[in-house]
Amino acid sequence: MTKIALFGAGGKMGVRLSRNLAKTDFETAHVEVSDVGRDRLRQELGLECVDTAKALQGADVIVLAVPDTVIGKVAAGIIDQVPSGAMVICLDAAAPAAGHLPERSDITYFVTHPCHPPIFNDETDPETKRDFFGGIAAKQAVVCALMQGPEEHYALGEKVAKAIYAPVMRSHRITVEGMALLEPGLSETVCASLLDIMREAMDEVVARGVPKEAARDFLLGHVNILAAVIFKEIDGVFSDACNKAMEFGKPALMRDDWKRVFEPEEIAASIKRIT
Numbered sequence: 001m002t003k004i005a006l007f008g009a010g011g012k013m014g015v016r017l018s019r020n021l022a023k024t025d026f027e028t029a030h031v032e033v034s035d036v037g038r039d040r041l042r043q044e045l046g047l048e049c050v051d052t053a054k055a056l057q058g059a060d061v062i063v064l065a066v067p068d069t070v071i072g073k074v075a076a077g078i079i080d081q082v083p084s085g086a087m088v089i090c091l092d093a094a095a096p097a098a099g100h101l102p103e104r105s106d107i108t109y110f111v112t113h114p115c116h117p118p119i120f121n122d123e124t125d126p127e128t129k130r131d132f133f134g135g136i137a138a139k140q141a142v143v144c145a146l147m148q149g150p151e152e153h154y155a156l157g158e159k160v161a162k163a164i165y166a167p168v169m170r171s172h173r174i175t176v177e178g179m180a181l182l183e184p185g186l187s188e189t190v191c192a193s194l195l196d197i198m199r200e201a202m203d204e205v206v207a208r209g210v211p212k213e214a215a216r217d218f219l220l221g222h223v224n225i226l227a228a229v230i231f232k233e234i235d236g237v238f239s240d241a242c243n244k245a246m247e248f249g250k251p252a253l254m255r256d257d258w259k260r261v262f263e264p265e266e267i268a269a270s271i272k273r274i275t
């Protein structure tokens with residue numbers, strides 16, 4: 001039986017992972033430093049935590065479900081106790097890409113992150129459709145990267161990723177550098193920023209007299225159909241009027257050099273700010 005040592009087991013993400021791991025055949029040892037976290041894990045899942053030494057003894061996989069800002073500190077604190085040949089899994093590319101993982105040539109570093117349930121899906125159950133984050137009921141894809149270690153370890157890392165983020169419909173193998181382009185680059189710097197601008201734009205038309213409910217319905221309905229066309233979910237085209245509005249709208253909203261956010265130095269700076 002594969003043994004997993006889950007650090008940060010009582011945190012918000014850790015409880016999600018603990019709940020999913022309890023449904024698998026993995027042997028899981030839960031580690032949580034805070035009293036609040038330990039109580040949460042006990043109350044929500046009936047699970048007890050163990051100390052670091054006991055968790056790492058014989059561990060095949062160590063999952064760091066801790067914030068990006070402390071991954072380096074946590075990893076450094078346990079690295080001497082990690083068994084040779086074991087795998088350390090990080091749930092975000094930021095800390096690994098920033099070089100915060102300690103050097104150990106005899107262990108594997110694996111990075112994985114959820115894509116979250118897509119806006120275009122085949123979910124029909126009302127509660128499942130409300131699982132926007134994933135890892136509960138709605139299907140999602142995941143991305144995985146073997147940062148260091150033998151090629152045969154990839155399969156184990158992917159198996160753990162599919163377990164902690166279940167239900168998983170697709171798994172994509174990429175590099176740590178590629179994962180950093182996806183987040184913070186694509187998902188946060190670009191997507192989250194533009195969505196926040198869209199919300200500000202909605203608030204602006206409301207301030208100019210449009211009822212809030214009408215503005216929200218109008219915007220989100222158009223997000224649905226416009227995204228379906230742009231991302232080729234359906235075979236459709238925009239009207240001449242829409243194309244003309246976009247022709248003038250994009251330069252009014254976007255700087256000509258906006259794609260610089262994907263340059264290596266910009267990604268590195270973004271990662272540095274969050275780690």
